[in-house]
Amino acid sequence: MDSKLTGIKANNSSISISFTYNNVRCRETVKIKPTKSSLKEMDRKRDAILYEIEFGKFDYLKHFPNSKKAQQLAGTQANNMTIKEMINDWFKRTQDQWEYSTKRGYISKITHHIEPNFGHVCVSEFKPSLFKDWAATSTLSGKSKNEVRSILRSAFQELYIDEVIDGNPIDRVKRFKHIQADPQPFNNEEREKILAQMTGQVRNLYEFAFWTGLRTSELLALKKCDIDLERNVIFVRKALVHGREKGTKTSSSARTHQLHETALKALKAQLLLLSNDHERIFLNPKNSLPWRDDRDIYHNCWVPSLKKSGVKYRTQYNTRHSYASNMLTQNKPIAWIAKQLGHSDATTTLRKYARWIPENY
Known part of the structure; x- marks a missing residue:
């Protein structure tokens, strides 16, 4: 018929x-x-x-997945597709799976590193040596290079699964070593010099940070409903990144934190400054609105106070290191400190802070 x-x-x-x-x-x-x-x-x-x-x-293989002709012409598809097109297609298909902050990070890596250096290259012409040559001259950290590598690998992997290419070229590029900077905690004298430059809500926030070890994003996301003053604990469940609330960094970071008496004092002082319509604990004193993110408070509060104090510059993340080292020198159990910090186990705590364990521990 x-x-x-x-x-x-x-x-x-x-x-x-x-x-x-x-x-x-x-x-x-x-x-x-x-x-x-x-x-x-x-x-x-x-x-x-x-x-x-x-x-x-x-997409020939999508319409006819068992077709021999489709498999023969798959290489032609790779010849006609650039890295930029491949990345853009991959991004559109997968972006709904990511947190907002992750998406921003990927966009930055794609815009500033992948498209300028590899965007014009055809998929079929991309060789591992192209990536290795770029990495050899790039000033990015090992961590950032690995993030660029991960994006390319994910996009190539989709083409490999669809049999457009015979293999993933990024699999032949080794991950780069990432040397993590050693913690540089503030000692007691340095801490007090910094806090002496702060007043009101800003001092309450950083005193709380020094005596809880919370990440800045966790501090800024803290709400009244996360506090239990009868038990002297807080519940760390959220983080504030780029003005948006998200889950904590890892599953183990969601935790119940026992408050040190100094942290409790700072928290109670802060609560007295809040009206009933304020749900967030720490606010920008200039407008009584929640801080947008850690960069906002870093530039407006941390850097000016540190300069005035005369203390050697370190990032505000070292308030976390200060808490950890302080608890260790007080002979607090390592497993307890790990839980307070939201580490998955005590191994992570030991790897970062072993040098502050007293000899008589």
Whole structure:
């Protein structure tokens, strides 16, 4: 039974679809009984294929996953696709899976490093040596290079799974060593010099930071409902990043934290400054609104106070290190400190802070 539809031919128990792709005449057979409705369905499928071919969106293997012709022409698809196009397609398909802060980080890596250096290269022409040459001259840290590598690897992996390419070229690039900076905690004298430059809500926040070891993003996300003054604990469940609330850094970071008496004092002093309509604990004293993120408070409060104090510059993250080292010198149990900090186990705590363990521990 022959069909009168263009490019569609009916056989006894199947229907064939004909079209031209990359100057190659293609014919694919679909095992479906030719009926009036099935012929119309195949005609619509052919129209969709022609539309995708016209606008460069045709994925042969997606339409005909078992086709030998599709596998033969997959290499042609790789020849016609640039790294920029590959990354953009991958980003559109996967962006809904990420946290907002993760998406921002990926956009930055793609815009500033992947597109300028590799965007013009065809997928079929990308070699591991291209990435290695870039990494050898890049001033990025090992961690950032690994993040760029991870993005490229994920995008290439989709093409590999779809059999557009024979292998993932990034798999032949080793991860880069990331040398983490040693903690530089503030001693008691330095801590008091810094706090002496602060007043009101800002002092309450940083005194609380020094005596809890919370990450700044966790501090800024803290709400009244996260406090239990009867038990002298707080519940760390959220973080504030780029003005948006998200989950904690890791699952172990979600924790119940026992408050040191100094942290409790700072917290109570802060609560007295809040009105009933304020849910967040720490606010910008200039406008009584929640801080947007850690960069906001860093530039407006931390840096000016540190300069005035005369203390050697370190980032505000070292308030966390100060708490950990302080608790260790007080002979607090390592497992307890790990839980207070939100570490997955005491091994992480030991790796970072072993030098502050007293000899008589």
